[in-house]
Amino acid sequence: MAVDRDTLTMLHREPDLAEDLDLSWMDQTGERGLSAKPGRRGLTLEEINKGTYGDAPARAWENTLAPRGAARRAGVPRAGYMVPAKSDIWSENAAMLYEEAVQRQWSSATDIPWDELAPLPDDVERAYSQFCTFLTEVEFIAGDTPSQWLPQISNEHYEVKMFLASQIMDEARHLDVFRKRALANGGGLMSSSGNAGLRVIIEAKDFTEMSTIMHVQGEGLVQSIFRMGEYIATNDAEKRIFRLSAQDESRHVAFGVMHLKYILETEPERREEIHGYLEKAEPIIGAGVGQGPVAGGSPIFGESLGILFSHTLGSPEEGGNMALAAFRRQLNEYMHRLEVAGMGERRYRLPAMIQAILEPPKN
Ligand SMILES: [Fe+2]
Numbered sequence: 634m635a636v637d638r639d640t641l642t643m644l645h646r647e648p649d650l651a652e653d654l655d656l657s658w659m660d661q662t663g664e665r666g667l668s669a670k671p672g673r674r675g676l677t678l679e680e681i682n683k684g685t686y687g688d689a690p691a692r693a694w695e696n697t698l699a700p701r702g703a704a705r706r707a708g709v710p711r712a713g714y715m716v717p718a719k720s721d722i723w724s725e726n727a728a729m730l731y732e733e734a735v736q737r738q739w740s741s742a743t744d745i746p747w748d749e750l751a752p753l754p755d756d757v758e759r760a761y762s763q764f765c766t767f768l769t770e771v772e773f774i775a776g777d778t779p780s781q782w783l784p785q786i787s788n789e790h791y792e793v794k795m796f797l798a799s800q801i802m803d804e805a806r807h808l809d810v811f812r813k814r815a816l817a818n819g820g821g822l823m824s825s826s827g828n829a830g831l832r833v834i835i836e837a838k839d840f841t842e843m844s845t846i847m848h849v850q851g852e853g854l855v856q857s858i859f860r861m862g863e864y865i866a867t868n869d870a871e872k873r874i875f876r877l878s879a880q881d882e883s884r885h886v887a888f889g890v891m892h893l894k895y896i897l898e899t900e901p902e903r904r905e906e907i908h909g910y911l912e913k914a915e916p917i918i919g920a921g922v923g924q925g926p927v928a929g930g931s932p933i934f935g936e937s938l939g940i941l942f943s944h945t946l947g948s949p950e951e952g953g954n955m956a957l958a959a960f961r962r963q964l965n966e967y968m969h970r971l972e973v974a975g976m977g978e979r980r981y982r983l984p985a986m987i988q989a990i991l992e993p994p995k996n
Pocket residue numbers: 772775803804807882
């Protein structure tokens with residue numbers, strides 16, 4: 634069948650993609666003309682936070698899924714971000730801590746020399762298992778709690794969201810590495826703590842309340858425990874577990890200290906309110922004082938730590954003394970973090986049992 638020329642022309646004609654297209658969206662972009670080059674640590678969030686893109690607003694008016702700096706559109710449904718005030722959630726180091734977290738991720742499966750684990754005396758293995766059971770439990774709450782706040786924070790304050798996301802990943806790895814240590818050497822899991830201190834963290838109704846109790850106090854204490862963990866490690870696998878976990882934990886504590894500092898500087902009227910949150914949580918730290926070596930508010934945890942110190946030092950007496958010294962160091966480090974954040978006066982309002990253990994102020 635013959636095909637006429639007009640039909641052939643129509644069949645071979647390239648479609649005109651621009652025909653009838655509405656290109657008005659090209660006029661609606663955010664700020665243009667900015668560029669960024671990788672710095673010493675690569676192309677970090679800090680490098681691209683320029684112009685209006687770097688301007689985290691004091692109040693996030695944009696309660697939609699729009700990224701910070703994107704052009705606004707009318708008629709967009711709200712996303713339900715319920716914490717619009719920057720001061721409520723901000724920490725100046727959030728972007729930097731997020732980048733560090735991404736660059737320093739590690740794997741509990743392949744970065745720990747598990748082959749170094751060796752049989753331990755039964756009581757020591759049981760103590761190690763108890764130690765790791767408690768830490769696994771603690772790590773769950775440290776991931777669950779920030780995850781409750783992620784959907785509350787506006788995209789305009791995305792640096793904090795990303796830091797919290799990195800923390801959730803860190804905590805997943807921590808709970809898995811302590812679970813693995815408990816199971817890998819035959820000891821298994823031991824007793825759950827039943828520790829009311831963990832509920833105080835997840836029940837916090839305000840971000841600053843949560844961050845001060847969890848990042849500054851709770852994770853500060855855990856950070857001190859991780860440093861002790863390196864000391865009581867019985868092999869290189871355990872040393873590495875604690876060293877790598879402490880590296881992650883220092884970011885979580887740093888976020889909390891800087892958030893507290895930020896809020897005290899920008900909203901000094903909240904100082905007394907924050908004392909109230911600490912007053913609620915601090916008695917749990919000292920709950921086991923007088924019941925033997927305690928570090929973390931759980932007597933069974935403290936006892937397991939005492940056995941591990943005894944194993945390292947060779948005698949129960951020396952182990953007990955070291956556990957008490959470690960508890961004292963934990964409290965001094967807690968006080969130091971509060972001083973860095975600008976709450977040095979907290980020293981004189983701590984529960985008497987804690988004040989009695991603290992070293993005197995340096996100046
Ligand atoms: Fe952790």
